[in-house]
Amino acid sequence: MAFEGLSERLQKAFAGLRRKGKVTEDDVREAMREIRLALLEADVNFGVVKDFVKDVREKAVGAEVLDSLTPAQQIIKIVNDELTKTMGETAVPLNKSPHIPTVIMMAGLQGAGKTTTVGKLSKYLMDNDHARPLLIAADVYRPAAIEQLKTIGNQLNVPVFDMGTDVDPVEIVRQGMAQAALQKNDYVIIDTAGRLQIDDALMTELDNIKALAHPDEILLVVDSMTGQAATDVAKGFNERLDITGVVLTKLDGDTRGGAALSIRAVTGKPIKFVGQGEKMDALDVFYPDRMANRILGMGDMLTLIDKAQQNYDEKQAQEMAEKIQQNSFDFNDFLDQMDQISNMGPMEDLLKMIPGLANNPAAANIQMSPKDIGHMKAIVYSMTPAERVNPDLLNPSRRRRIAAGSGRPVPEVNRMIKQFNQSKKMMNQMSKGNFGGMEGMFGNGIQGRLGKMAMNSMVRKQKKNKKKRLKNAKNFKS
Structure with missing residues (x-):
């Protein structure tokens, strides 16, 4: 992401403000100095930086900000508003002629x-x-x-x-x-x-x-x-x-x-x-x-939702939600999940769009390359149709056969099956509204609720072809 360095620098500037219950003009001045350096390091035009910092400082040292209960949050909001203003306020559509072309x-x-x-x-x-x-x-x-x-x-x-x-x-x-x-x-x-x-x-x-x-x-x-x-x-x-x-x-x-x-x-x-x-x-x-939200580490839920809507069909999403609730999520659905999330972009970029994860070190360490996804697909493709539908069939001998067929070591096959079972369990809990244990990832405030909503949205919107797969599974002798 182009603004990763800028985002980190701004977060450091805001961290000092957040630690203080009361913010003084000196605190604002120090934060503005850090913001100015961060923008210049990001190669922002000097004149733009000068005007930006001047406007933010003037608004941030007002009595209604410094005397408020949450001055740090209000200053961050001012920076967010000024960033948005600098980049143009709102999206501008293409001009369209009244006559073709x-x-x-x-x-x-x-x-x-x-x-x-x-x-x-x-x-x-x-x-x-x-x-x-x-x-x-x-x-x-x-x-x-x-x-x-x-x-x-x-x-x-x-x-x-x-x-x-x-x-x-x-x-x-x-x-x-x-x-x-x-x-x-x-x-x-x-x-x-x-x-x-x-x-x-x-x-x-x-x-x-x-x-x-x-x-x-x-x-x-x-x-x-x-x-x-x-x-x-x-x-x-x-x-x-x-x-x-x-x-x-x-x-x-x-x-x-x-x-x-x-x-x-x-x-x-x-x-x-x-x-x-x-x-x-x-x-x-x-x-x-x-x-502006992404630069300030606030995530980008709307873009994440847009990407999800582009890659998922509402009817198929509803079918998937029902299957998750029935605890019948299988390896075919796991393949669909990998394909659709891959189409939305790199995993690390998607996580940064979720509020609370944008600057989370744990999220930054989550990466899944196309090569990794290819290995996981190879393992699933080496299963029989019956095994994909009924993972309980995967005993040690079947796992050794799958490892040989996919060209992956047995421990990797075992690890992938374990990941599948964990995903299945988590999605079943989420479909019932049980987010137990996820507060540590997302937090308890509004960011936490939005993060959980994003995860739930991703879970619900999966593709499948239920009748065809069940028919293939029944016709195949395990």
Whole structure:
């Protein structure tokens, strides 16, 4: 997570305030110094940091804060509100034309992830707006860009218009727009050329494409890993093109994340999406308030719920809930659970979205790589259908056979079966509203209740195909 270092520094600054029942102006001044250093280390623009700290300090030293019963919590709330304000208050939707097609022009420096983002945006529009986009390959200076876009188009079943590398990009866009009119595509996404730096030739070409296509959106794709330099890039493109929004890529990388905290304040233009991961569905709407919560270690329940809703079907979730209540959860369901949680993202990232676990050392140590999941699947796939449905059949001899079939050692098979039994027991308790022993993980306050709600939501929303599996199990002789 891009803000991990910043989050840790801010938590240390707040820890000192929390230990004091009464907070003085000197305490606030010391906390502001730590916050200032934390933001600068995160590569946030100096001017943005200066204004941010000034605004927080002015609000934090008011009598209504310092004289309150919980001054530390109120100061944290002020920081949260200011972070949200700095990043743009609320999510900003894509501009949409009243007439088809809506034209989206993508711009950015070479290597920012622009072509990949074109594919991700196409997938987002198809999933959320039932769109039929046309992609225009207007980057003629990097032949690999055209081939990459065509590969992405084939993967997503989205048409790509290209004329090779020997045609002027403006002419490619002209004919691509005509093709979209014939096909009645409701979105056109133009993948333009990038350079290693901003130059006049690049900007003139983009100006000409803008004048021809009259885009409803000009989205600047910025690499988060470039730090404060990303702010300078955004400022340069905005002054020339008057961009309508920003897409931050590689926000999941080992980066300090200062761009997200600086771009809106410097350019006045909203961050509309963030890219986190290589998969085509790894594009998320940017919610400033949710990001502020995550930076401050408060979790991000709404994004966690969004991810769950994207990966689960309500009817199937209800069936799974009933099965858990009947204590008939089996290894087939265990496979589904692993698949669906994997689709939501890395386990360590999901845990950080749960209030109370965002900065919990125990949560930070929980990792499950695709390789680990593959080993667990291999063990389950080496079981017979009857064994998957009825784990009580797994005696020592069967476990040795499963170990041989999966290529995993017997102790690993035993450990995985033990984990399954523990999960089954825990989910059965949770389905009955019994969260005994979980307070130590989540806490007793509102964060604890939200954490338990999140776990319960994840448990309830699992996929299965009950009739088919039971039928297969009955037809198989154990």
